[in-house]
Amino acid sequence: LNRQQRTQIMLIIGYGQSLSRGINSLPAISTSQPYNNLMIASGTKIRNGDSGYNPSSFVPLVAKTEGTEGEDPVVGLCNGVVRRAIADGEIAADWSFLGTSPGRSARSVEELGPSSDPNAFYNKMVRYVQDTKNLADATGKSFSCWAYCWDQGESNYAGTTFTKSPYQYAQLMLALFDTLSKQVVAITGQEFQPYIFSYQVGGHRFYGVDKNTIALSQWRISRERPDFVLAVPVYAIPVVTDDVHLTNEGSWLLGEYRSRAMYQTMVRRSGKWRPLEPIKVDWQADHID
Template sequence: MVAILTFSHGSRAAPIDTSGPVDHHPIHHVLATGQSLSVGANGYPALTTAQPYDNIMFAPGVIPGGEGLHKFSPLVERGLETMSSSFANLVGKMAREELHAASNLDPHDLLVSAHGVSGVGYWALKRGTKPYTIGLAQVKAGRDIAKAQGRPYVVRAITNVHGESDHVRQNLRYESDLLTWQADYERDVRAITGQREPVPMFETQMSSFTRYGAATSPIPGAQLAAHVHAPGKLILVGPKYHLPYASDGIHLTNEGYRHMGEDYAKAYRRVVLEGRTWEPVRPQRIARSGATIVVTFYVPSPPLVLDTARVSDPGNYGFEYEEAGPHAPTIRNVAVTGPDTVSVTLSAPSTDKSARLRYAFTGNAHAKAGPRTGPRGNLRDSDTTPSRSNNELFNWCVHFDEPVP
């Protein structure tokens, strides 16, 4: 069978080769956007050189561009490691071995394709830009190849790794930009595929802002706010300070990308495979009594742990207390006091209504990102999800800045 693939942006029509991997299961497509961390910058050498399941990519590669997309190939990395392979392969493992092992349900093999661009902000990736158009070309190609193979096709999600360039520009509209970005993808993808399924955007917080010469950044807070204000649409996987960074302190190592992909896979499982809500480790409720602040957290896998072995202590396990005036109390002690609670003890009681509790919020300007040097904290959960790459897949607390009632 030969079908004709025509791109709306004017590329020449070309025949689709249907001789690639074919099975009886639907094609679940996940698009990857963002800047350099979305395309594996510095992730040399490639680690995923064999496909353990039936995950696929377009024949040109994981980052295939928008033309010549006529055939699927087994998903492997070439040259460098992106997060896309480890993401797809852990989803495949969980779907086959845990969720669908005892049934004849779809094993949920993925088609992944990246169209991110290094060093650019939202303004260069949003609807109407060349990268965005390439992403939609990948959707059209996936739809048409699937149709030629007689297979159902659906776009399940967008993975986004982004924020550095918007930090440099101090983009104070970044939360709104994220919401628009996701909504545009969902609308345009549905127009192409005709699907009813939602297209959520999965994101991680930027954890490298100190490398750009600033002690703080509005971007991680905007990424958290988008998750809170658009539940099920913008889904915050977590931070990135726990990952191994390359020597530049901005990009990840090949192992770092592989670990990050598996972090995304866990959130994808919860939302897409199980139809439930994903919450990272983040504050759910903050209460004050005298000199004690008690924080109740969302915890994917209790109990909470203060871990100084995997992430070094930046002071007070990453917690900060801020209030106006020259005689503000300081943090005297931080302790886990329940499976989902942390108690922060101050040096004196306070009733200041402008007080803020922060975590992994302030770092040392110019410091490289990472578990020993960057803006970070020590709070994590006890997730025991098996990794395919011998990673410890704990969920680390997000960067936050919250009022103290």
């Protein structure tokens, strides 16, 4: 960890449920690519094995309006990191991120994890990594995976059969990414571990849950695991009328918050990013400081 090397193509995987794919974040607003960031020919959202999937070439990274899916936050993340690098004196041509958003709406951490089913979303994501490594090799480009993003937690609040235990949620989420890193490194041959950049899930009141167990689990993991970076709590970001999904500007803003956390942590190397958070609570009978 923290031994990353810049390669000619650096993969960022935006995984999770609906917020990772820009559900209701309409219309897409990052419709042109100002730098050298990339996606595969079929875009950021079509998964390996899905109709229209096309990993035959790299094209400029943009967000697309596809049905109910619009601005996905991985685009704002990739562009935001490069913009910050240029402002710090880096050469734009040296930075090329590859963005993908292979998650699935309304899925729990259990459903998004490793599976023996070849059609599982997790396995489609791993095959995408192999496809893009093959394409990079064919075009003579060095390739690595720098980071994952994690936008998930709402379904574990909403469902009746999925865990709401903060301990069990942490175990399942960390097992997912620990397994993924082993598979990714085996594919790419890189000698460094990807970071995980997460939001802090909101919505426990929306789903009628009286304890924000998943959100606190994510925060505690970010305090303990050096590879898990909590970029921003999602309650601060604007939502559409359903009070759950982000506006298109909100989805872009989520990516921007992550770009700040990623730039400070991985490029500027100023230590692991910490979000706005309480550091001390004084709870008295008549007031809380």
